[in-house]
Amino acid sequence: MAAQRKTVEEVVKILGVTPRTLHYYEEMGLIPACERTAGGHRLYDEETMEKLAHILRLKEYLGYSLHEIRTVIDAEDELERLRVTYHSSVDDKERRLALTAFSQEVEKILATIDDKMERLATMRTTFAERLGRAQDLLAGKKV
Amino acid sequence: MAAQRKTVEEVVKILGVTPRTLHYYEEMGLIPACERTAGGHRLYDEETMEKLAHILRLKEYLGYSLHEIRTVIDAEDELERLRVTYHSSVDDKERRLALTAFSQEVEKILATIDDKMERLATMRTTFAERLGRAQDLLAGKKV
DNA sequence: ATATCATTTTACGTAAGCGTAAGGTATAGA
DNA sequence: TCTATACCTTACGCTTACGTAAAATGATAT
Structure with a gap:
């Protein structure tokens, strides 16, 4: 039962953000550089998904x-x-x-x-x- | 008992904003163009003060x-x-x-x-x- | 009257948080 | 294998909400 990795498409659908936002947060070091496919496409694990949700809550609900x-x-x-x-x-x-x-x-x-x-x-x-x-x-x- | 008009200096002290913010809100039409002294200095009445407080609440606490x-x-x-x-x-x-x-x-x-x-x-x-x-x-x- | 400080208008500058376009590569389905 | 998307990096652009500087004028205390 390997942890489910999500593609960019899935992540943006779930979290309501754009790919650019994901890249930006990664650039800023808010989330770690994630795993990639052989071809270089990003795959997000559950831990990162939770970090993202955490970030978005702090941003949206606390205005941080x-x-x-x-x-x-x-x-x-x-x-x-x-x-x-x-x-x-x-x-x-x-x-x-x-x-x-x-x-x-x-x-x-x-x-x-x-x-x-x-x-x-x-x-x-x-x-x-x-x-x-x-x-x-x-x-x-x-x- | 004429309503107390406040100078820019007083307003910024009370509301914690800068003069630029007051000018900007006026430019944007968020608050009406206020009364002036003979020399053109702004004087804010109570109604405008309340409008400003209202705006700042919507901005700060609702993130509008x-x-x-x-x-x-x-x-x-x-x-x-x-x-x-x-x-x-x-x-x-x-x-x-x-x-x-x-x-x-x-x-x-x-x-x-x-x-x-x-x-x-x-x-x-x-x-x-x-x-x-x-x-x-x-x-x-x-x- | 004069010095000092506050305020005015005008207008360009700026930081955050992405948006977007370009040019090329990956992946998935028929 | 071919086609349709999806994704990649790079890099410049953009909007919001003011910041800031300049040059002139008003207000105030002595």
């Missing part, structure tokens, strides 16, 4: 720039790198540093999310009220 | 482009225009059209907000879990 996203990804990658390497006491200091950096990044993200959710809730209330009034008027109610 | 924001504002302005004009039965058809257009815009916005809030909630959970695990590791817990 690709630069900010790289900062996040770097912290995540560093943590992962240390997770899979040999766990010696020598690594330990480095590991705590990575964990701390990662935690700080995630805390920033959580703060951003909380702030956004709060603002969105306020806006929702405001717009819902305005919609209600407009619909009352449409229904012919005296207001 | 200035073009999309204009669509929203146009619907709002059209509604307001009809609200303050003479309410004849001749206006009535036009008025219902404006109300419908406005309602549709607001419904779109509400859908956007609900979608965003849902996605943010999901992301929050994911990141909170990851933060928890990182902090457990930092605390020396076996995981």
